[in-house]
Amino acid sequence: MILLRILCGFAFALAAHSIAAQPAAQGGNRPALDPATLTQQQISGVTVPEVLYQLAATYKAAGDHERLVWSLQRLIVLQPNVGDIKLALATAYAVQGDKSRTYDTLLRMQQQGYGYDLGDNPNFEKVHGTEAWDFIVDSLRKSLAPFGEGKVAFTLPRGDHLYESLAWDPKRERLLVGSVRDGTIQIADAQGRLKPFIAPDAGNGLWSVYAMAAVPEDDALYVASTSSVYFKGFSQQDFGKAGVFRFRLSDGKFVDKVLLESGNQPNTLSSIAAGPGGRVFAADGLRNIIYKLDGGALKPMVANPRLTSVRGLALSGDRSRLYFADHTLGVFGVDLAAGKAFDLGYDVARLVLGGVDGLYWYDGTLVAIENRMSPRRVMRLHLSDDGRAVVRAMPLDAGKPEFELPTYGAVAGDQFYFIANSQKNAYDAYGSPKDASKLEPVKVYRSNLRFAWAEGGVEMAAPARRPLSTSKPGNGRFSNVEGGSNSVTGD
Incomplete structure (x- = not known):
């Protein structure tokens, strides 16, 4: 079960999420939020991937597919090169019977070079039965061929x-x-x-x-x-x-x-x-x-x-x-x-x-x-x-x-x-x-x-030239890694 495998194994307290995503309450207190009440906007504001993994595992266990999808979508923004997250998102769509978003996610992955054998995967049963699905399964399987x-x-x-x-x-x-x-x-x-x-x-x-x-x-x-x-x-x-x-x-x-x-x-x-x-x-x-x-x-x-x-x-x-x-x-x-x-x-x-x-x-x-x-x-x-x-x-x-x-x-x-x-x-x-x-x-x-x-x-066409990171200690950006940086000396 790929979804369970990648969502488990993280033991970060959910209280960390309230620190990362919740605005300060009046009086300066930050009461812990109930994960079941978090909005898409709040989840989209989380910047710590480990917190999102824990939230996703919680929502998977609770059967809260909507918030599971929001958590995985945010994880992809923070970690776009992790294919397991994208496959988990496609799985979450498929469990809900959302053929359009399942197909779109898997097609994008195949175009990036990913390969999987999903033909007998029970998580995708609700999106079977179309020519589009057969094409996607065949294309992903071909990508696994030795080269x-x-x-x-x-x-x-x-x-x-x-x-x-x-x-x-x-x-x-x-x-x-x-x-x-x-x-x-x-x-x-x-x-x-x-x-x-x-x-x-x-x-x-x-x-x-x-x-x-x-x-x-x-x-x-x-x-x-x-x-x-x-x-x-x-x-x-x-x-x-x-x-x-x-x-x-x-x-x-x-x-x-x-x-x-x-x-x-x-x-x-x-x-x-x-x-x-x-x-x-x-x-x-x-x-x-x-x-x-x-x-x-x-x-x-x-x-x-x-x-x-x-x-x-x-x-x-x-x-x-x-x-x-x-x-x-x-x-x-x-x-x-x-x-x-x-x-x-x-x-x-x-x-x-x-x-x-x-x-x-x-x-x-x-x-x-x-x-x-x-x-x-x-x-x-x-x-x-x-x-x-x-x-x-x-x-x-x-x-x-x-x-x-x-x-x-x-x-x-x-x-x-x-x-x-x-x-x-x-x-x-x-x-x-x-x-x-x-x-x-x-x-x-x-x-x-x-x-x-x-x-x-x-x-591929060369992307537009981006400026070098100033990498000043304590602020700015380190390349596409958000947040404070003390990355490179000399500036």
Whole structure:
């Protein structure tokens, strides 16, 4: 039941809604409102998605379809790249027998690239029986069909390793594989056999390897490492520590490291991007802060309370822009010279940029791994001359049976290697395998980055140029994220 699955799991008090949506009562008091009495205008004024999820779950349980629809409509405004919300809205329309709005919602989703098999879904029984419905079901089912010429390059050894990161060494033409559990970095050959390269020791102090970035021009391998409970060598005294570690790309020799300062909250570095001359950026995907290596320290560059989960980072070829993906909100950029953020513009009626984990730069394009999309896919995004808009989008591979959970990868010349079936969901909150016997060997997939380079894909006119965000602390806007911002330094 997709509707129940996406509406449940949120435990925010409904009192938070009255704070977000209710005007102050006379005398300054804010009595809690009864959810059953909220108007469409009040629900449309909510700015906190978690509150809307809780309201939607409440209305679903109570059978209040009208207010359920209002809540989902507002959620789509706040989180337009989350397909599950749109499908839940179509389901809510269908349960009421509203064929027109059900069909319209599903057709719009199909045009954006979504695919589902709804033919036997009992929630849509009331909207069956028309040619339009049959067409929609057939179109959505066709969108699930496997697409692309990519194949599994090799399979890594089975075991309790949690391989989550790859890096490519172009000078020696070798692929590096990082482990969250072991903290090791190994060299993989074409058959998936591994050879030791870097391991944690007293000299380097390496912890879980979450992300890597190779800079062959500087003979550098930068590693985003965190002392997490997933690390087999975890020590309580190191809890919450994280940093960027530099090794020589040629031989793995440890060079130096820069750790984040300890504070009231634990640090986690989960993604990294780097370029020649010591340009290094790393992101904390839990606290949603992007750091820049500057003067021997990691200094906050981007932060905003509206961000939900910062994932992939990608540095443009001319090193003038840093792109980053928020798993829920989409893809954004930062003009590094100006120190200001911008939306990555695109035609929202024809493209979805949600659920992006890995994000990479290749020959003037961005390569995005969308694992929250249905079907899961790898997209190549051709950009405008200024790099601030998508003018054409092409799936490289989509809907492949191996794509159980594609996450992160590495550009290797004209090839793209990535993890197709991450095992991270097979671990519990304490960092241990839920059932070690069920851990699957990790498949490393290979896509051709020049697939259909000059043809095919979704063409779209570049959106009107939007001004860079001023991103002044405490006010203004951070790109399309509403509310106060302390996002980018320098303004």
